[in-house]
Amino acid sequence: xxxxxxxxxxxxxxxxxxxxxxxxxxxxxxxxxxxxxxxxxxxxxxxxxxxxxxxxxxxxxxxxxxxxxxxxxxxxxxxxxxxxxxxxxxxxxxxxxxxxxxxxxxxxxxxxxxxxxxxxxxxxxxxxxxxxxxxxxxxxxxxxxxxxxxxxxxxxxxxxxxxxxxxxxxxxxxxxxxxxxxxxxxxxxxxxxxxxxxxxxxxxxxxxxxxxxxxxxxxxxxxxxxxxxxxxxxxxxxxxxxxxxxxxxxxxxxxxxxxxxxxxxxxxxxxxxxxxxxxxxxxxxxxxxxxxxxxxxxxxxxxxxxxxxxx
Amino acid sequence: xxxxxxxxxxxxxxxxxxxxxxxxxxxxxxxxxxxxxxxxxxxxxxxxxxxxxxxxxxxxxxxxxxxxxxxxxxxxxxxxxxxxxxxxxxxxxxxxxxxxxxxxxxxxxxxxxxxxxxxxxxxxxxxxxxxxxxxxxxxxxxxxxxxxxxxxxxxxxxxxxxxxxxxxxxxxxxxxxxxxxxxxxxxxxxxxxxxxxxxxxxxxxxxxxxxxxxxxxxxxxxxxxxxxxxxxxxxxxxxxxxxxxxxxxxxxxxxxxxxxxxxxxxxxxxxxxxxxxxxxxx
Numbered sequence: 126x127x128x129x130x131x132x133x134x135x136x137x138x139x140x141x142x143x144x145x146x147x148x149x150x151x152x153x154x155x156x157x158x159x160x161x162x163x164x165x166x167x168x169x170x171x172x173x174x175x176x177x178x179x180x181x182x183x184x185x186x187x188x189x190x191x192x193x194x195x196x197x198x199x200x201x202x203x204x205x206x207x208x209x210x211x212x213x214x215x216x217x218x219x220x221x222x223x224x225x226x227x228x229x230x231x232x233x234x235x236x237x238x239x240x241x242x243x244x245x246x247x248x249x250x251x252x253x254x255x256x257x258x259x260x261x262x263x264x265x266x267x268x269x270x271x272x273x274x275x276x277x278x279x280x281x282x283x284x285x286x287x288x289x290x291x292x293x294x295x296x297x298x299x300x301x302x303x304x305x306x307x308x309x310x311x312x313x314x315x316x317x318x319x320x321x322x323x324x325x326x327x328x329x330x331x332x333x334x335x336x337x338x339x340x341x342x343x344x345x346x347x348x349x350x351x352x353x354x355x356x357x358x359x360x361x362x363x364x365x366x367x368x369x370x371x372x373x374x375x376x377x378x379x380x381x382x383x384x385x386x387x388x389x390x391x392x393x394x395x396x397x398x399x400x401x402x403x404x405x406x407x408x409x410x411x412x413x414x415x416x417x418x419x420x421x422x423x424x425x426x427x428x429x430x431x432x433x434x435x436x
Numbered sequence: 437x438x439x440x441x442x443x444x445x446x447x448x449x450x451x452x453x454x455x456x457x458x459x460x461x462x463x464x465x466x467x468x469x470x471x472x473x474x475x476x477x478x479x480x481x482x483x484x485x486x487x488x489x490x491x492x493x494x495x496x497x498x499x500x501x502x503x504x505x506x507x508x509x510x511x512x513x514x515x516x517x518x519x520x521x522x523x524x525x526x527x528x529x530x531x532x533x534x535x536x537x538x539x540x541x542x543x544x545x546x547x548x549x550x551x552x553x554x555x556x557x558x559x560x561x562x563x564x565x566x567x568x569x570x571x572x573x574x575x576x577x578x579x580x581x582x583x584x585x586x587x588x589x590x591x592x593x594x595x596x597x598x599x600x601x602x603x604x605x606x607x608x609x610x611x612x613x614x615x616x617x618x619x620x621x622x623x624x625x626x627x628x629x630x631x632x633x634x635x636x637x638x639x640x641x642x643x644x645x646x647x648x649x650x651x652x653x654x655x656x657x658x659x660x661x662x663x664x665x666x667x668x669x670x671x672x673x674x675x676x677x678x679x680x681x682x683x684x685x686x687x688x689x690x691x692x693x694x695x696x697x698x699x700x701x702x703x704x705x706x707x708x709x710x711x712x713x714x715x716x717x718x
Contacts, residue, residue, distance in 0.1 A: 158617050165619035172530060172619075175522030179589055180539060183546045186557050193560075238452035246449055257453050259711070260460040266707040267463065267700070268647025270674045274696040277681070278466045299459045306456065330438060332445045360550030363649040363674070367681055390552045394650055397556045410553050417548045425541055 187414060194411035197404040207373040212405045214412065216375050217392035224294055224369065224388060225358045227379075232298040233351060236305025241335055243306070244313040265303035269364040272300050276368035288385035290376050293369025300364060301354040308353065312346020313339060345431045352424040359416050362390035371395055389413055463700075471697035474690030483694065489660040491680070491688040498695050500662045504577070504670035505646055505702075507663065508656065511581025512588055512645040517638055519585075520592025521627075524637075527593070528600040529608075529622045547590035555651035558583040563655055570667040575657035577670045583655055584648055588641035595640055599633020600626060636713055643706045647699070649674035673699045 159166040204213040239257070247254045276296030280286045316339050324334040340347075365388055372385030373392075387395065393409040396402045475483050478496045486497020523543075531539055562583060567574030603626045611621035627634075649672075657669020658679060671679075673695050681692050 162617050162620070165617040168619040168623055172522050172526045175519045176526035176530070176539070178519055179523045179546070179593065180542050182586055182589070183542050186549065186553075189561060190553070190557065235452045235455050238449045239455060242449035242453035246446060247453075253454075257456060261456045262711060263460050263704070263707055264456055266643055266703055266710070268643075268649070268674065268703060270647065270649040270677055271463070271467070271696055271700050271703070274677060274681075274693060275463045275466050278470055278693065279462065283466075299463075302456055302459065330442055332442050335445075356548050360548070360552075362550065362552045363678065366678060390550055390650075393556065394552050397552075397559060397654060403560070406556055410556055413550050413553050417550065418545065421541060421545050421548050425544070 190407060190410045190414055193404075194407035197408040198411060199408075202405065202408050212396065212402050214389060214392055214405070214409050216373060217387050217389045217409075218412065219375050220290070220369075220386040221359060221388040221390075223375075224290060224297065224386070225355055227290075227294045228297040228301065228358055229351065229354065231294065232301050232305055232354065233347075235298075236302050236350075237309050237340070237347060239302075240306050240309035240313055241340070244310055245331070245335055245339065261303045261306055264299070265307075269300065269361055272296050273364035273367050276364065280368060284380075286380040286384075287382060288368070288370025288372065289380040290369050290384050290386045291379040293365045293386070293388075294379075296364050296368045297358050297361060300361070301357055304354050304357065305347075305350050308350025309343065309347050312343035312350070315346060316342045345427055345434070349424055349427045349431070352420055352427065356417065356420040356424075359388075359413070359420065360390060362388070362394050365391050366394070389416075467693060467697050467700060470690055471694035474687060474694045475697070477687060478691060478694075483691070484698070487662060489676075491684070491691065496687070496691040498673065498676070498691075498698065500660050501671050501673045501676045501695065502698065503662050504656070505672040505674070505699075507577055507670065508580045508584060508652065508672055509642055509645040511578065511666075512584035513638065513642060515582060515585030516588040516641055516645075517592055520589050520637065520641070521596050521634060523589070524593045524596035524600055525622060525627065527597050529618075529626070543590050543593050547594070551587065551648060551651045554583060554587050555654035558651060558655040566667070572667060573657060573669065575655055575669050576667045577656070577663050578666045580652050580656040580670070580672075583651055584645045587648065587651060588644050591644050592637045592641045595637035596630070596634050599630040599636070602633065603629045632713060632716070636710060639706060639710045639713065643703060643710070646672075646702060646706070647674065649678055653678055673702075 159169070201211040202213055203215045204211050205215055207213045207216050243254060243257065273296065276292050280292035280295060281288060284292075286292050320338050320342060321334055324338045329337065369388070369391075370385035371387045371391055372383070373387060376384040376386045378384045389409055389412065393406055393413065396406040396409065474496075478486075483496055483498060484502070485499050486495065487499050488495040488497045489500060527536065527539060527543075558579065562579050563574040565574075566576060566579045570576070570578075607625045607629055608621050611625035612618070616624070652672050653675040656672065656675060658671040658675055659669040660671050660676075661668075663670045676695055677692050677699075680688070684692055
């Protein structure tokens with residue numbers, strides 16, 4: 126089992142290796158070319174500068190925040206209770222965790238089922254599918270502040286929930302829905318038709334085929350969408366300020382008074398906007414960066430696994 | 437029995453698929469229902485083209501904010517798009533495979549950094565630099581534009597790179613065979629062929645820049661006047677909403693929601709451009 130792929134790989138190497146040598150340009154020849162064509166030289170330099178700028182910017186941002194933030198990751202910052210003295214980020218971290226979980230619980234089933242409908246059930250040229258696609262695209266382009274406004278109007282005012290965790294959760298669920306639908310759709314489309322035919326051929330119904338054959342095969346693709354969504358939820362702030370608000374403690378209920386809950390990003394916004402707790406804001410930035418890094422790492426791993434399977 | 441079950445599941449999938457329609461309808465209804473009456477009360481021209489925003493004395497003109505949003509986005513595009521396209525060229529035509537394994541995740545990470553972290557970075561790094569260079573508070577149109585330019589980089593890079601990769605290799609090879617240098621082949625054969633993808637990248641970048649809130653609010657200064665120079669402070673539509681929503685009431689609140697409606701219309705236009713472009717490509 127393990128021998129087959131390696132054999133194939135070495136085979137591939139053998140066939141591609143000579144090709145690489147044929148068109149190899151030596152450094153000298155390259156320099157001569159540049160001397161003849163100054164425009165090419167300028168373009169090459171510009172390309173290199175742009176690449177260095179982009180990657181350099183990332184390194185600079187990360188280094189700057191780590192150097193200034195890590196020393197302020199004190200035990201006080203992780204105290205269970207927020208007070209105006211310790212401005213602990215622990216409650217905000219836990220709020221972020223709870224809200225992420227709740228959002229996924231709402232959005233993932235809806236998004237996955239929607240994608241199943243679009244890929245497996247809808248007939249070609251269906252009018253409804255067209256409308257669904259347009260609205261999904263629209264939804265993914267709406268800026269988070271507009272989601273925030275809507276959530277505030279609908280949940281906080283109309284429903285009378287006030288600043289509440291649930292308002293933030295539903296708003297977030299609507300925001301990540303298009304992402305889940307799109308990634309799941311891609312994952313479902315990547316499942317070979319022979320799987321479906323095989324399942325139908327063995328006498329399974331459509332539902333059984335979907336749940337027992339198609340969805341399990343598409344799990345890695347769906348997972349990568351979920352991970353991306355987690356990244357979006359953790360990084361979101363504008364949609365949450367007016368929905369889940371800026372409560373500094375872990376709420377006991379999901380709606381009603383006292384259910385206001387600041388996530389880590391909102392917590393950091395309050396700190397940096399006041400300008401009184403810059404060091405603590407740095408510390409929250411470190412935690413947010415670490416989370417982003419972790420999320421990206423996991424999504425990379427999953428994508429690599431999918432690519433391996435395909436290749 | 438089996439048939440009933442199948443039917444129920446089919447219906448369930450259909451309902452889930454319709455949730456996104458419901459979401460868009462709800463958003464439109466809620467925003468329009470609260471925003472449009474306010475625009476009517478203030479007067480369309482007074483609201484859209486009024487240059488005075490003083491809710492305490494009954495002036496609700498969001499023209500400075502519209503100009504602010506457009507200018508900030510413009511600067512972000514001027515900075516972010518060329519660098520982004522060049523960086524995408526690097527990734528698809530220059531980058532050795534070993535380096536690519538490092539650069540690609542780096543760009544992904546750049547895309548994943550929360551906007552509040554960008555905003556904070558702008559506040560503690562770019563603002564002091566601007567203060568040093570141009571005086572004043574350092575919070576200005578230019579500061580916000582530069583920060584947004586950095587923020588739209590990953591969007592531009594990713595979209596451009598994938599459209600460059602979709603250009604048939606024969607274009608590049610053909611140019612090379614005709615004696616063009618590597619750069620000329622890339623920039624004058626491959627890049628023009630990826631035109632529509634690059635346009636899509638720009639539109640996506642514009643969408644991201646105009647909708648950005650938390651980063652802008654920290655570095656733009658937030659003055660509600662039409663900026664006189666590139667170094668004066670401005671307020672965007674997005675930051676106007678966040679800054680005043682917390683304490684606004686009555687017509688003031690509705691005017692803020694109406695600001696959201698205007699922003700929403702801007703985004704819809706951008707989305708329409710994007711999907712029109714996509715359809716033409718297909």
